[in-house]
Amino acid sequence: MTEQSPGTDGDEEETPATEAAQEPAPSADTPAEQDAPEGPTGDDAAEPPASDDAGSTPGESADAGGPTPGVPDEETLDVPEDVATYDRFKKMDGAQYERVNEFLRDRTYITAREWAIARLCSDFRTETGVEMTKIGENLPELVPFMTDTYTPQAVNQARAAFEDKIRTAGATFLYGAMCDFFTAEELDDVMYESTEVAKFLLEVEGVDLSVEEELEAEERISSVMREVREASAELREDEDTE
Structure with a gap:
């Protein structure tokens, strides 16, 4: 539907009779005002009308071969059922990778990529191994803030990086707890902050x-840390006596 020129609709003000009498009547060679070329004028003419995905302009029929609302397209039909119903990260809809990565970088050693793929590897583990190909090919459908597909090798690389960082962070933490650098109260604070992030x-x-469940998990962690502190204290005493 073409847009009419401003001032040609039925809401314009009527011209006083005296002014209308002074204006020359249109001759046969002069087109009447209502016969002026249709379409946007002024600032509206600077921008072409936007088109939708089917290539039609707003207001036109969308029957020109575009996707029918409510009917899945071929790409949707190709998505495996367990991928289509996967909602692990549904609370992250609309999140951007950079924001998620920044949050993790400030509080952990892992990246958003490693976090997401490590969780997917746990969820898509089978008796014969992890479905690396399925995870990589459907990564954007599985995780809202991931926009690219991955090869099986890239998925395995991210999973290995996650595991290495967890082991390294665990060794670092236990050393800090055992070397008597932290007091018992300071170590409790570290454990509390770590638990909240997790x-x-x-x-x-x-x-x-x-x-x-939260209280049980915190008690298990506190119990383990008490054993670590006691074992560390005994180890240091044995070294001092020697």
């Missing part, structure tokens, strides 16, 4: 933790 990531993944 719980937040689990909640973002869609894991619903009850209060009882």
Whole structure:
């Protein structure tokens, strides 16, 4: 539907009779005002009308071969069922990779890529191994903030990087706890902060933790850390006596 020129609709003000009498009547060679070329004028003429995905302009029929609303296209039909129903990261809809990566970088050693792929490798593990190809080919459908597909080798590389960082971070933390650098109270603060970050990531993944489960996890961690401190203290005493 073409746009009419401004001032040609029925809402324009009527011209006073005296002024209308002074204006020359249009001759046969002069087109009447209503016969002026249609279409946007002025500032509106600078921009062409936007077109939709089917290539039609707004207001035109969308029956020109475009996708029919409510009917899945061929790409959707090719997505495996377990991929289409996967909603682990549904709370991250609309999130950008850079923002997620920045949050993780400030609080952990892992990247957003390593975090997402490590979780996917856990969820798509089978008796014969991890479905690397399925994860890589459907990565944008599985994780909202991932926009590119990955090769199986890239998926395996990210998973290996995640595992290496966890082991390195674990060794670093245990050394800090055992070397008597932190007091017991300071170590409790470190554990509390680490637990809060871990719980937040689990909640973002869609894991619903009850209060009882949180308390149980914190008690298990505290129990392990008490054993670490006691063993470390005994080790240092044995070294001093020698």
